[in-house]
Amino acid sequence: MLSAAQIADVHKYLQGKPCYPTTGYHRVKRENLQSTSFEDVKSWSHYACYSFPDLIGAPHLLELANSPDILRLAAEYLGCSPTIYTLRLWWSFPRDTPSKITQRFHRDPQDEGLVLYVYLTDVEERSGPHAFVEGSHDSEIFLRMLRACGVFDDDNARKFHTATHLGDGYALPLNDLLPRVVPEAIRTFTGPAGTSFIDDVHGLHTGRLPVDRPRLMFSARYSAGRTTAYDNNGWWPQRIDWAGRIPDTAEARAANELIIDFS
Ligand SMILES: O=C(O)CCC(=O)C(=O)O
């Protein structure tokens, strides 16, 4: 979805911008800013993200999140005009073991709707591809998969459904089980920088541990309105110079009102 020249623009813009270590949510709260250099964070953290003001100021990304084709697809899927409720931009670094959060199969229960992912580095099998379990956003199919993985107890299944991250407190090794139990449903996305795909946020997904090189990923989330994930953050909406970046229309304002201050 982005040309090589546009991707180069993004990397150039990010050079020297502070990176913040995160535990896997890929966003940093305003009150917790502990900046460190890229080389430092790369040497010990699983992830590092950019602050929301730096990210929304980057060339091409806000524009990409506002692509008419994507807004149309989100509107069809959600059955209403979509709201962009978060943008994220983060590195995943090679480490010895996967992070306990997003490098295990999980759902995003604090989120709603769709998420657009765009790779900003080339991603192959060994550089941390994203994987999605097809069908798992559907509650029935999801519960059937859990049962096939050995969760027969309805109470446990319900907890899995609502736990912030599947696996928190439940030692179910989904990274091992799912490839054995539903191998045909696991879709792994590899491709050159610019490759993009869209998930339902309630489906099981993971970003695999990169082994050979860091991965830079951008995401934008679309829902019918505010979500818990949005309310958790302290940055929005931001006052920015949006003229020329998104259309000056009521639709564009509605799609961006949670992230951009139009007042
Ligand atoms: O890093 C990835 O590919 C997945 C990240 C993730 O779990 C998320 O954005 O919710």
Ligand SMILES: [Fe+2]
């Ligand atoms: Fe996730």
